[in-house]
Amino acid sequence: xxxxxxxxxxxxxxxxxxxxxxxxxxxxxxxxxxxxxxxxxxxxxxxxxxxxxxxxxxxxxxxxxxxxxxxxxxxxxxxxxxxxxxxxxxxxxxxxxxxxxxxxxxxxxxxxxxxxxxxxxxxxxxxxxxxxxxxxxxxxxxxxxxxxxxxxxxxxxxxxxx
Amino acid sequence: xxxxxxxxxxxxxxxxxxxxxxxxxxxxxxxxxxxxxxxxxxxxxxxxxxxxxxxxxxxxxxxxxxxxxxxxxxxxxxxxxxxxxxxxxxxxxxxxxxxxxxxxxxxxxxxxxxxxxxxxxxxxx
Numbered sequence: 001x002x003x004x005x006x007x008x009x010x011x012x013x014x015x016x017x018x019x020x021x022x023x024x025x026x027x028x029x030x031x032x033x034x035x036x037x038x039x040x041x042x043x044x045x046x047x048x049x050x051x052x053x054x055x056x057x058x059x060x061x062x063x064x065x066x067x068x069x070x071x072x073x074x075x076x077x078x079x080x081x082x083x084x085x086x087x088x089x090x091x092x093x094x095x096x097x098x099x100x101x102x103x104x105x106x107x108x109x110x111x112x113x114x115x116x117x118x119x120x121x122x123x124x125x126x127x128x129x130x131x132x133x134x135x136x137x138x139x140x141x142x143x144x145x146x147x148x149x150x151x152x153x154x155x156x157x158x159x160x161x162x
Numbered sequence: 163x164x165x166x167x168x169x170x171x172x173x174x175x176x177x178x179x180x181x182x183x184x185x186x187x188x189x190x191x192x193x194x195x196x197x198x199x200x201x202x203x204x205x206x207x208x209x210x211x212x213x214x215x216x217x218x219x220x221x222x223x224x225x226x227x228x229x230x231x232x233x234x235x236x237x238x239x240x241x242x243x244x245x246x247x248x249x250x251x252x253x254x255x256x257x258x259x260x261x262x263x264x265x266x267x268x269x270x271x272x273x274x275x276x277x278x279x280x281x282x283x284x285x286x287x
Contacts, residue, residue, distance in 0.1 A: 003231040005169040005184050019242060026174055033178040035217040042208055053188070059261045062251035084254040088245035090188040096254065098194035107191065107200045117208060130244075156211055159164040159177075160190050 027134045040118070040155055048121040048154035049076070050145060052129035053095055053102035053162040054087030062086040063128035069141045073123040073148070076105060089130040090162045102162050121152035129161055163211055165190045172220060180220045181207045185227045186236075199225070 009026055016024055038045070054063045056072050063070070065088035074083075083099040085092045095102045105124060111117050125145050131137050149157055164180040166172035167190050172180050183190065183203060192200035203225060210221045227233060245252070253259040 002226075003234055005182070006234050007170050008168045009170045009174065015242075026171070028174045029176040031176075033176050033217045035178050038211055042211060045211075047208075053190075058258050059264070061262045062253045062258065064249050064251050065245055066247040066249045084258055086252040086254060088247065088252070091186075092188065094194045095188055100200055101189050101192055101194055104191035104200060104204055107197075107204045110197075110201060111204060111208070116205065156163065156208075158207070161164070161166065161168075162188050162190060 024132075025134070038156075042117050042156075043115055044118045045155035046119045046121055046153060047108060047117050047156045047158055048149050048152065049103070049105060049108060049124040049158050049160065051103045051124065051126050051160040053090070053126070053160070054085045054092075054128035055095075055099060055103045055126040056084050056086060058082045058084060065128075065130075067131050067133055067136065068128050069131055069133075069136050070127065071141065071144055071148075072126045074105075074126055076109070076120040076122065076124055078105065078124075080106060087128050087130070087162065095162075102160060104160065108158075118155070121149070121154050123148070123152060125149075163207060165207055166220070169220070176218050178217050179210060179214045181210050181223050182220050183223045183225055185225070186233050189227075193227075 012024060016022070055074065056062050057074050057078055059082075060072055062084070063086040065086075080099060083103065083105075085095045085099065085102070100106050103124070103126070108117070108120055112119055125148060127141060127145075131141070164172060164175075164177040166180050166182050167185050167187055169182050169184075172182065185192075192203050203223065206221075206223050214221060251259070251262070253262070
C-alpha cells in the first residue's frame with residue numbers, strides 16, 4: 001500500500017522536543033528561487049556533481065562531525081574503491097558498499113559515454129551536510145563551491161544530499 | 163538541480179529545480195549495485211533540467227523503494243541515532259587515516275574554507 005512521504009520536519013521536531021533538545025532552526029526560503037535558463041542541450045552540457053554525503057577519497061582528510069564546512073575536490077575519473085564516507089547523521093551502510101547511492105559518479109560517467117550529457121567537470125565537490133549554521137553554509141561553503149563551478153566551466157550543477 | 167528524499171525539507175529550502183525520490187535517506191541516487199535503477203533515476207533527474215520551466219518546481223520521480231512501506235516508520239523512534247559531534251576527522255578505516263597522514267594527496271586534499279594544511283586540523287570550529 002502506498003503511503004505519503006515521511007514528514008521529516010515534523011518527526012524531527014517531535015523527537016527533539018521529546019529528548020529535551022533546543023528546536024532545530026529549519027531554513028524556510030520564501031523568496032523566489034534564483035533562476036538561470038539552460039544555455040545548451042543536455043548532450044552538450046558539462047555537469048558538476050556536488051554531494052553532501054561526506055564522501056572523501058582515500059588519502060584525503062576525512063570530515064569531522066562538528067559543523068564541518070570544508071570541501072573536498074574529487075577527480076571525476078576516481079576509482080570507486082578509493083571512495084569513502086564520513087557522516088554523523090545517516091546510515092552509511094549502503095553508501096560504503098556502493099558510493100553511487102549518494103555519489104552517482106559511475107552513473108554519470110555512463111551517461112557521458114552514452115552521449116546523454118556532454119561531460120563532467122574535472123572534479124566533483126563533496127562536503128558533509130548536517131552543518132547546523134545556515135549562515136556558515138551561505139557565507140563559507142556555498143561561495144567556495146560556486147567559485148569552483150565557474151573555474152571548471154560547469155554548465156549544470158547536480159546536488160545530491162542525503 | 164537538487165535531488166531529494168525529504169520532500170518537506172526541500173520544499174522549505176525552495177531550490178530552483180528539484181526531483182523527489184521516495185527512498186530512505188542515504189539512497190538519493192538509488193539502491194546499491196542496481197545499475198539499471200541508478201541509470202533510470204539519473205536520466206529522469208537530468209531530463210528535468212529541460213522540462214522544469216517554473217522556478218521552485220519539484221518533479222516527483224516514479225520509483226518505489228519496496229511494495230512494503232514499513233521503512234517510513236523506522237526512523238520515528240525516540241532515540242538519537244546520530245554520532246557524537248567531534249572536531250576530529252572521522253575516518254572510515256584506520257588505513258584511511260594513515261593514508262591521509264602520509265599526505266600523498268595533499269594537493270587534492272583541498273579544503274577551501276576552514277582548513278589549515280599546516281596543522282592538519284580545522285583552523286576554526
